Amino acid sequence: MDFGLVLQTDPPASAVVDLMRRAEDVGFTHGWTFDSCVLWQEPFVIYSRILAETRHLKVGTMVTNPGTRTWEVTASTFATLNDMYGNRTVCGIGRGDSAMRVAGRKPNTLARISEAMKVIRALGRGDEADLGGTVVRFPWVGEGAEVPVWMAAYGPKALKMAGEEADGFILQLADLFLTEWMVKAVRDAAAAAGRDPSEVKICVAAPAYVTEDDSPEALAHAREQCRWFGGMVGNHVADLVSRYGAHSGMVPDALTDYIKAREGYDYSHHGRTDNPDTAFVPDEIVDSFCLIGPPSAHIEKLNALRALGVDQFAVYAMHDAKEAVIDLYGRDVIPAVNA
Template sequence: MDFGLVLQTDPPASRVISLMKRAERNGFRYGWTFDSAVLWQEPFVIHSQILANTSRLKVGPMVTNPGTRAWEVTASTFATLNDMFGNRTVCGIGRGDSAMRVAGRAPNTLARLSAAMKVIRALGRGEEADLGGTKIRFPWIREGAELPVWMAAYGPKALKMAGEEADGFILQLSDLYLTEYMVKSVQEAATAAGRDPAEVTVCVAAPAYVTEDDSPGALAHAREQCRWFGGMVGNHVADLVARYGEHSGRIPEELTDYIKSRQGYDYGHHGRSDNPDTRFVPDEIVDRFCVIGPAEKHIEKLTALRALGVDQFAVYDMHDAQEATIDAYGSRIIPAVNT
């Protein structure tokens, strides 16, 4: 199993770069950042410095979207980084939550996301793409250019599209039941489209917090540091409920039940441990969606995720123990999972 580190691009950028260097030293193979232009600093500028200060780490956004950037500009950015540093980027992409809503726009449609994925992938690989009637190709891309496109998804139509079209599937939660359900949906869609399901990389991303023991106090603190994640996921779940209905049978109630007491969301606290809009998230959801507890519990859950077909676990490291989590994964968890 591969491991990734996910960070927000809060200033100073030097700290983001330092944590990514630390992650590479500890055996992480991927470095991901949020992409929301109003809330955080420009990720691709920082990606260039992460790549320059590491030797093997692959980087990408978790996730960009097709609405805040022109598609050819996105593709050119990835292709330039790959030309400079040797095919070390991944385009993580989704409909856009915080990036679009903070700018006063709704998330992109799946149709627009599908079209953007095709254009960005083709251009990033040096192939021709059609921009609404105008065909273009980057003349400067050298032979051997690569750009995998991994799609974030929760709902049935998005899961189907990920299986049919994406090089990878990003699932932002680590619940075992939901992971099995959604990975199966993506793989079935890939098979129905005539693809080998093994060609679709599966990346599960969730907060991880390593405690010294499983005492009530230690677990309570870990939950408070990670409770924000249930609120972030809840934004996507609320969209699904609005689209499909609360008891439609199209989405598992294991995903939707917990947002019944959700009352709103302020993106000014998005992805932060002190988010006041996530009090509705119960401990059970924190435990299911995140990975918390002593190292042995992390090893146990990650081993179970790997058995469900997960190829990468990406650690959301937004809490008060960033360095400690990276070091614990490097010294105890990654070696044990990959033994």
């Protein structure tokens, strides 16, 4: 199993670079960041530094969207980084939650994501792409270049599209039941489209907080450090409920039931442990969506995720123990999972 580190690009950017370098040194293979240009610093500028100061680490967006940048700009940025440092990027893409809403726009449609994925992938490998009546090609992209495009999804239509079109699927939660349900939906869609389902990479991304033991006090602190994640996922779940209904059968009740007490969301606290809009998230959701507890608990859940077909686990490190979780994963977790 591959392991990734997910960070927000808070200043100073040098701290993001240092953490990514630290992660590679202990066995992480991927470095991901949010892409929401109002809330955080520009990730692609920082990727260039990360790639220059690491040897093999791949970097990518978790996630960009097709609305805040034109598609040829996104493709060119990834392709330029690959030309400078080798094929070491992944374009993670989704509808655009915070990036679009903070700017006063609605998240992108699935049709727009589909068109963007085709353009970014084609231009990134040096092929022609149609930008809506104008066909373009990057003449400077060398042979063998590629920009894999991984799609974030939760709902049935998005999961189907990920299986049919994306190079990878990003699932932002680590609940075992929901992971099994969604991975099956993606792989069934890939098979129905004539693709080899195993070629669609599966990446589960969630907070991980390692405690010294499983005492009530240690677990309580870990939950408070990770509760924000249930609020973030709740934004996407609320969209699904408004589209399909709370008990439509289209989306598992295990995903939708917990947002009944959700009242709103302030993006100024997006992805932060001090987010005041996450009190509605119960402990059970924190425990199922995240990985908390001593190393043995992480190893057990990661092995279960791998058995469900997960190729990569990406650690959201938005809490008070960033360095500790990197080091403990490198020392105790990654070697045990990949023994």
